[in-house]
Amino acid sequence: MTAYIGKRLLAAIPVILGLSIIVFLVMKLIPGDPAQALLGSYATPENVERINRALGLDRSWPEQYVIWIGNLLQGDFGRSYILNRPVIDEVLERFSATLILAGASLVICSVLGILAGIVSAVRQFGWTDRIVTFFVLIGISMPAFFLGLVFILFFAVEWRLLPASGMYAVYGGGDLPDLLRHLILPAGTLAIVATGVVARLTRAAMLEVLRQDFIRTARAKGLTENVVIYRHAFRAALVSIIPVLGIQAGFVLGGAVYIETVFQWPGLGQMLVKAVSTRDLLLVQGGVLVAATVYVLVNLLADVAQAMLDPRLKA
Amino acid sequence: MGLAPLMVATALALVAPASAQTPPNVLVVGQIAEPASLDPHVSTAANDFRIAMNIYDGLVRNKQGTLEIEPALATDWTISDDGLEYTFNLREGVTFHDGSPFNAEAVKFNFDRMLDENHPFADTGPFPLAFFFSSVENVEVVDDLTVKFTLNEPFAPFMSNLASATGLIVSPAAVEKYGADYGRHPVGTGPFKFEEWQSNTSVVTSRNDDYWDGAPSLEAVIYRPITDANTRVAEMLSGGIDVLLETPPDNVAQFRDDANFEVVEAVGPHVWYVMLNAKEGPFADVRVRQAVNYAVNKESLVNDVLQGTAEVSAGPIPPAFNWAYNEDVDPYPYDPEMAKKLLAEAGAEGASLTFYVTEGGSGMLDPVPMGTAIQADLAAVGLDVEIETYEWNTFLSEVNPGLEGKADMAEMAWMTSDPDTLPFLTLRTAAWPEDGGFNSSYYSNPEVDDLLDQARVSTDPDERADLYKQVQEIAHEDAPWLFVANWKQNAVVTDAVEDFQLQPDFSLVLRDVSKQ
Numbered sequence: 072m073t074a075y076i077g078k079r080l081l082a083a084i085p086v087i088l089g090l091s092i093i094v095f096l097v098m099k100l101i102p103g104d105p106a107q108a109l110l111g112s113y114a115t116p117e118n119v120e121r122i123n124r125a126l127g128l129d130r131s132w133p134e135q136y137v138i139w140i141g142n143l144l145q146g147d148f149g150r151s152y153i154l155n156r157p158v159i160d161e162v163l164e165r166f167s168a169t170l171i172l173a174g175a176s177l178v179i180c181s182v183l184g185i186l187a188g189i190v191s192a193v194r195q196f197g198w199t200d201r202i203v204t205f206f207v208l209i210g211i212s213m214p215a216f217f218l219g220l221v222f223i224l225f226f227a228v229e230w231r232l233l234p235a236s237g238m239y240a241v242y243g244g245g246d247l248p249d250l251l252r253h254l255i256l257p258a259g260t261l262a263i264v265a266t267g268v269v270a271r272l273t274r275a276a277m278l279e280v281l282r283q284d285f286i287r288t289a290r291a292k293g294l295t296e297n298v299v300i301y302r303h304a305f306r307a308a309l310v311s312i313i314p315v316l317g318i319q320a321g322f323v324l325g326g327a328v329y330i331e332t333v334f335q336w337p338g339l340g341q342m343l344v345k346a347v348s349t350r351d352l353l354l355v356q357g358g359v360l361v362a363a364t365v366y367v368l369v370n371l372l373a374d375v376a377q378a379m380l381d382p383r384l385k386a
Numbered sequence: 387m388g389l390a391p392l393m394v395a396t397a398l399a400l401v402a403p404a405s406a407q408t409p410p411n412v413l414v415v416g417q418i419a420e421p422a423s424l425d426p427h428v429s430t431a432a433n434d435f436r437i438a439m440n441i442y443d444g445l446v447r448n449k450q451g452t453l454e455i456e457p458a459l460a461t462d463w464t465i466s467d468d469g470l471e472y473t474f475n476l477r478e479g480v481t482f483h484d485g486s487p488f489n490a491e492a493v494k495f496n497f498d499r500m501l502d503e504n505h506p507f508a509d510t511g512p513f514p515l516a517f518f519f520s521s522v523e524n525v526e527v528v529d530d531l532t533v534k535f536t537l538n539e540p541f542a543p544f545m546s547n548l549a550s551a552t553g554l555i556v557s558p559a560a561v562e563k564y565g566a567d568y569g570r571h572p573v574g575t576g577p578f579k580f581e582e583w584q585s586n587t588s589v590v591t592s593r594n595d596d597y598w599d600g601a602p603s604l605e606a607v608i609y610r611p612i613t614d615a616n617t618r619v620a621e622m623l624s625g626g627i628d629v630l631l632e633t634p635p636d637n638v639a640q641f642r643d644d645a646n647f648e649v650v651e652a653v654g655p656h657v658w659y660v661m662l663n664a665k666e667g668p669f670a671d672v673r674v675r676q677a678v679n680y681a682v683n684k685e686s687l688v689n690d691v692l693q694g695t696a697e698v699s700a701g702p703i704p705p706a707f708n709w710a711y712n713e714d715v716d717p718y719p720y721d722p723e724m725a726k727k728l729l730a731e732a733g734a735e736g737a738s739l740t741f742y743v744t745e746g747g748s749g750m751l752d753p754v755p756m757g758t759a760i761q762a763d764l765a766a767v768g769l770d771v772e773i774e775t776y777e778w779n780t781f782l783s784e785v786n787p788g789l790e791g792k793a794d795m796a797e798m799a800w801m802t803s804d805p806d807t808l809p810f811l812t813l814r815t816a817a818w819p820e821d822g823g824f825n826s827s828y829y830s831n832p833e834v835d836d837l838l839d840q841a842r843v844s845t846d847p848d849e850r851a852d853l854y855k856q857v858q859e860i861a862h863e864d865a866p867w868l869f870v871a872n873w874k875q876n877a878v879v880t881d882a883v884e885d886f887q888l889q890p891d892f893s894l895v896l897r898d899v900s901k902q
Contacts, residue, residue, distance in 0.1 A: 103779025109430050109514045111748045112800050114782060115822050118517060125512035155423050155569050164585050220616060227624040235620040241588040241608045242409055335612050337586030345419075345613075350779060 076375060083367040087360060094359050095136055098352050104128060105152040108349040126152050139356065149353040153346070158357040161342065166361055168238055169338035172330070173323045175254050176262035180323070181316055184266040188273020193300060195278065203270060210267035215326060219260040219333040226256060236335035257334040261326055265319040272315045276308035283307075310381045317373020321366055407625045411605040413883065413901055415894070416618050416627035420586050420611040423569030426554040427500050427513045432748075432801070435551035436631070436894035437589055437609050441483075442554035442574030445474055445493065446545060450898070453655065453707060453803075453890050455545050459488065459555060459575065469540030469845045476531040480598050482557035483579045490533040494525045495558040497535075510566050518547040540843035542850055543804035550803045551893065577602045577897040586611060603900040622647070622878060628901065629886065630878040631894075635693035635752070641878045652888035654875045655706040656749055657699055657808060658799040660741075660760065660868035661827035663789040668739065669827075673732040675865035679718035681725035681767040682760050688871050691755050696871040701858045702813060703805050704872045706890040709847065710805040712855035715862045717869065725767045738770045742785060742796035747778035749799035751873060757797060760868070771795075788819035788826045795868070796826065803891055805854050810838055813861060829866035 106122035107114045123129045130138075142149060148158035187207070191200040227235035234253050239245050280286065281304055289299045328340030335341075339358055346354040408414045417436065423429045426438040445460040460474035480488040498505045500516040521541040526534045537544065547553055560573035572580045577599070578591035589609040595601045610627060612618040615634045622630040622641075633641065633649070641647045662669040662678065669675050684698040700717040703710060729735050743757035744750055754775065761771045774793070776784060785796045800808045810817070815830040817823025834857055841853035862869075879886045882902045889895055 101780070102783040106514075107779055107782055109512075111430065111782075112824070113430075113515065113517075114786060115824070117822050118514070122512050122514055150566070153422050155425075155428060155566065161585070168586075223617065223620045228620050231624055235624045235626060236612060236614075236617045237587060237610070237626075239584075239587055241414060241590075241610050242412065332614055333617060335614060335617050341586075341613070348777075348779070 072375070072378070075378075076371065079371050079374070083364070083371075086367065087363050090363050091140075091356055091360055092136070094356055095132075095139075095352070098347075098350065098355055099132055101350075103350055105350045105352065108351075109153065128152075139353065148357040151346075151351050151354040153349045153351045154354070158353050161354065162339070162357045162361050165337060165339040165342045165358070166365075168336060169324070169327050169331070169340060170365075171238075171250070171254065172258055172261065172336055172338055173320070173327050175258035176265065176323045177316070177320055179258060179262035180265035180269050180319060183262070184269025185273050185312065187266070187270040189277055189300065189305060191270070192274045192277030192281065200274075203274075207267040207270050210263045211271075213263070215260055215264055216329045216333050218263060219257070219330060222256050222260055223333070238337055257330050257336050260334075261323055261330045264326070265323055268322075269312070269315060269319060273308065273312055276311045277304060279311075280304045280307045310377060313377045313380060314373055317370055317376075320369045320373070324362070324366065324369070408628050410882075411603075411901055412608060413604050413606070413629065413896065413899060414608045414610060414627045415629040416621055416631060417609050417611050418615075418618070418632050419613050421583075421589060421609070424572035424580065424583070424589070425510070425556065425569035426551045427496070427516070427556065428511060428569055429551070430514050432892045435892075437591070438551050438554055438572070438574075439576075439893040440578045440607065440896050441572050441576045441580055441591060442556065443576050444548055444550075444553040444555060445476075446549050446553075448549050448889065448891055450895060451652070451887055451889065453546070454709070455549055458549075459493075465845055469542075469843060470537050472535040472537070472544065473528065474533050474535075476533065477598060478531060480575050481596070482559070482573050482575050483594065484557055484560050484573045486557055486559035488555070488575055489530050490527040491530075492558050493533045493555060494527050495561075496555050497522060497525045499561065500552075507561050507565075510561060510568055515552040518550065518552045519544075540845065542842055542844055543806045546804035550891070578604075578607055581606075597897070599897065602897045604896065607896055622880075628880050628883055633876050633878050635695045638693060638695060638876060638878075646881055647878050648881060648883075648886075650877045650879060650886055650888055651874045652890060653697070653704070653706040654801060654873050654890055654892055655704050655803065655805075656799065656801045656873040657702060657704050657869075658696070658749070658751055658756075658797075658871040658873065659699070659702075660795050660797055660870065661785075661789070661812075662865070662867060663794045663827050664830070664866060665790055665828035667794050668732070668734040668737040669794055671732045671734065672864060673728045674734045674737075675868075676718070677725040677728035677732070677734070677767070678764060678769070678868050679865050680721045680728065681769070682763045682868060682870070683720040684717065684870055685720060687756060687759055691752060691759055692871065694874075695876060696751065696873045699869045699872045701862045701869055702809050702867070703854055703858050706872070707805040707854075710851045710854040712858040714855075715858050718865075722763075722767050729767060729769070735768050736770065738772065739764070739794040740792070741771050741773050742781065742789075742793045743773050743775045744778050744781040744797055745775060747781065747799075749801050749873065750778070750797065751799070751871070753797050756870070760870075785826050786819065786824060788828070790828070799873075801892060805850075806838070806842055809834070809854075809857055809861070810842065813857075813866060814838055827866060829864070831860060831864055834860055834864075 106119040110118050151158050187203045191203040194200050223235050226233045233256055238253050240249055286304055289303050327338055331338040331341040343358045417433055419433045421434040421437055424438055426442055443458045446455050447458040449456045459477050461477050463474045465472055499507045500513045521537045521539055523536045523538045528534050557573035561568050564571045570583055577594055577597045579594050581590040581592050583589045592606045593602055612621055618630055619637050621627050642649050662675050664670055688696045688698055698717045700715050705711045744753045757773055761773055764771045789796055802808050811824045813829055814835050817825040818828055819826055837853045837857050841850050844850045875888050877888055884900045885898050
């Protein structure tokens with residue numbers, strides 16, 4: 072298992088490096104540079120050149136890239152051109168916010184999705200199943216940013232129950248309950264689509280398992296229905312549910328971009344959108360690098376978990 | 387299942403303390419973005435300047451609600467007859483928030499850091515707008531409270547530039563202490579002291595009890611970045627902020643009708659126009675340029691598309707520069723018949739035109755719907771306009787090098803601190819793109835060139851005003867642009883906020899504001 076993990080991690084390095092080259096090239100090929108973004112209307116060729124010189128952007132592309140990689144190997148991600156702040160500080164701060172948001176919605180979608188899936192599989196075609204299927208369909212078909220706005224309208228503006236945006240209150244907040252209050256709407260919105268997917272696949276996996284012989288055997292042995300469903304059937308179904316959760320983890324990380332914008336959640340997605348529009352190359356590269364690394368790790372984790380549950384995959 | 391009651395209990399516990407209102411005497415401002423830097427010499431964004439203007443002072447400042455210069459850190463000044471030497475007497479007994487003294491040395495440090503590449507703290511930049519002061523040859527300490535600027539050429543906008551955010555004075559001791567990180571640890575002499583900057587959450591400032599112009603009434607001001615306009619509106623409605631900046635046009639009416647809020651408006655030195663390629667194609671003929679000015683219904687643009695958040699513009703100098711604005715020049719009226727007549731005279735009926743439109747950008751208001759409305763109005767007089775849309779940075783890199791061979795029309799907007807800036811950079815013959823200016827549509831009139839050159843060196847405000855009024859008249863007649871709109875800035879405040887006023891230079895001055 073350790074060799075497998077090591078091999079997978081090593082394989083990730085060229086992927087991440089390649090990604091950084093692609094990001095670097097794309098950012099270079101799209102028109103406009105940080106100097107232009109900084110200067111806006113005042114971007115005369117002369118001013119642009121002066122700023123580019125000050126930012127070290129007058130060097131050749133390969134030179135800039137090599138300098139960046141060289142610094143990176145020494146743990147230096149460089150300074151953001153626009154924010155004039157170490158990239159690593161900004162990226163880590165932002166990324167921890169994204170992880171909190173994505174983590175919370177992953178928990179929500181796993182717990183609710185799996186519960187809903189099991190219930191609807193056990194009572195197939197019953198009214199619970201119908202209700203669950205109905206909500207799953209709504210969850211899957213409704214754009215999350217739209218739902219986000221609807222939630223803000225009711226929970227924050229109309230009923231004033233929850234804050235409309237941000238991660239902490241700007242005064243007197245900053246503790247865990249404050250964070251949780253701010254987390255409910257964005258994490259809930261982000262989890263909706265994923266919950267639908269998880270519920271659907273859990274239902275399918277459970278139905279599949281419930282038809283198998285060992286379940287009939289378990290029932291024949293006189294085990295209670297709860298034990299049959301949760302200890303035997305669910306355990307077997309988990310093998311096909313875990314990879315789905317892995318994919319959903321990637322999905323919520325990606326979906327966080329919209330949600331972060333709607334709810335003003337100070338995460339990486341929101342940062343990247345802004346950094347791209349201001350051509351803040353080092354910040355974009357740093358952000359993408361960290362996001363890609365985590366994406367790779369999450370997938371690895373899902374694969375490892377699956378391998379541990381299903382010995383047949385270990386080979 | 388013990389889980390459900392537990393979840394309900396948790397949910398109730400979290401929801402129960404209903405969204406707290408903002409505390410009394412603390413003003414929470416909903417900003418349009420996270421600031422990039424609170425070093426006013428490094429930053430270029432109006433968003434950052436709104437904070438900086440309350441932490442720092444300049445040598446001079448704009449009088450509340452106007453663009454007229456009044457003393458600030460300098461109590462008075464003299465200008466030599468040749469317009470090359472500006473000598474300032476500095477205010478006595480002023481200290482920066484870190485306790486270091488404000489004096490002539492500090493002023494010299496500020497400008498040398500921006501202008502001299504060999505200054506020991508030049509690497510705390512870059513200083514994108516330092517060219518505002520590129521005419522400064524040197525800054526000299528005459529004595530502790532007297533400082534003299536020598537210019538290499540007479541430059542009338544110098545005082546306006548000193549009053550802009552780029553002219554604010556930072557604490558040299560703090561720059562020395564924090565180096566490149568100074569932008570996150572700002573220290574000035576202004577009415578509010580910087581307390582903390584929680585990334586992407588808030589910038590907190592507190593009252594400077596020793597402020598030379600009298601301590602402000604507010605205990606603290608908190609700036610919250612909320613980039614999404616809908617979310618900003620939702621925060622205002624749910625009580626999370628006291629001041630909402632840059633309300634989307636669609637929401638202004640909603641706040642106007644609600645007694646709990648007040649909508650504050652002010653003109654801004656802003657011009658939204660469409661440049662017309664005078665070098666080639668139909669717009670080389672002045673009659674065609676005039677025709678489009680008659681053909682477009684600007685009243686409808688500002689009232690329907692922009693929902694009354696702008697006013698119809700008459701020429702290149704916005705009315706916010708009231709002292710230099712020519713009241714006698716009226717906007718072109720909406721007259722499609724006149725437009726058709728001029729087009730027929732010029733033989734340009736049915737011409738095909740390419741129109742560059744941007745998706746968004748600083749000061750561009752609602753560029754796509756505005757572009758489409760203009761296209762429809764021009765179609766009504768028989769002009770076939772094809773729109774090409776670009777993202778803002780791409781748009782600038784297409785338009786700034788000049789429209790030749792590419793397009794006939796392009797949208798543009800400017801916000802400036804002096805009436806000189808816009809015509810000087812966009813209307814002179816010497817400002818064609820190949821000469822490094824922004825005259826991307828190749829307008830050229832020797833008379834205008836001459837007037838602008840004179841206005842730039844004149845230090846007599848009345849004479850300058852007269853010259854700009856003449857420029858306005860000629861430009862209106864020559865119609866190098868389709869003149870469209872001057873933006874009215876707006877903000878919404880709750881009824882607890884008093885004496886809130888918007889400034890014509892788009893900055894935010896909170897020293898006189900109070901809150902119940």
